[in-house]
Amino acid sequence: EKHGKKMMRLVARADRAKLRKQGVRFEIKPWKDSEILWEKCVPEDGAELGPENLGETPHHIRRTGQIVPMKMTDYGVFAAKEREDVPYAFLIDATAQNVAANLLTHGVVLEKLTRETTFAAEQFVIRDTERSEHAFQGHNELTLTGKWKSRDETFPAGTYVVRMNQPLGRLAFYLLDPRSDDGLFDWNFFDSMLDAKVAPVRRITKPAAIDATIVSEK
Known part of the structure; x- marks a missing residue:
């Protein structure tokens, strides 16, 4: 609700804009690094698991409840690599x-x-x-x-x-x-x-x- 009117104005302005060139082929590009929260898990053998090795071998794991922050790149941009006249x-x-x-x-x-x-x-x-x-x-x-x-x-x-x-x-x-x-x-x-x-x-x-x-x- 806070940004609703602004969003409606932006959409209306975009609808009125004349289209010239638009993308036809796209690629995924990184947007920014975001901080996410990762819960540490412990396998049966007691070794500590993190996001870097969780997928290496199958494990029966238990959650520790210990939450740690970590950086992750957000690939959230679909950038046009080829454009065409509208x-x-x-x-x-x-x-x-x-x-x-x-x-x-x-x-x-x-x-x-x-x-x-x-x-x-x-x-x-x-x-x-x-x-x-x-x-x-x-x-x-x-x-x-x-x-x-x-x-x-x-x-x-x-x-x-x-x-x-x-x-x-x-x-x-x-x-x-x-x-x-x-x-x-x-x-x-x-x-x-x-x-x-x-x-x-x-x-x-x-x-x-x-x-x-x-x-x-x-």
Whole structure:
């Protein structure tokens, strides 16, 4: 409650800010050293156990109740190591209903084109794909590399539209950029549409007239 109003102001200011570049690939970095409290434990043989040797061999241990402070590095920063320009909007094929449902679940404002429209758009040409050999939470994560290329393209009515000038624009960008390390491409939502060498999303980099209606059903 003490900092609630300040936090609300900061969030509102962030929502109003124009997005330019956002991270797509991240790495964990140390934030600061923090002091934690460690309880000394004693194994059956009487040797003293500390955090430096607790995992070496299995022990039956008993707690001593003796609490000692120790320093521990807090790896609490996810720092962007690669960034990408934030477009005006993303366009998604109308058949990607699982993607649309996920965006709506996240609270992202989703629209559909009301008529066939030609845009100066960019497509992501895939150079390489790398799929994890080991499943994580039921998914074999996918990494795409490639390059955005400009071309005029005509999109049919019903194509999904996600504008970036919305409160959850940062989240929408992270979910939809093909190179995002934790987005919907990474989590296999687009796998059935990856037969071609072009990712099944397009981006409009500059403001454009878009005739679309808001999608409200998941």
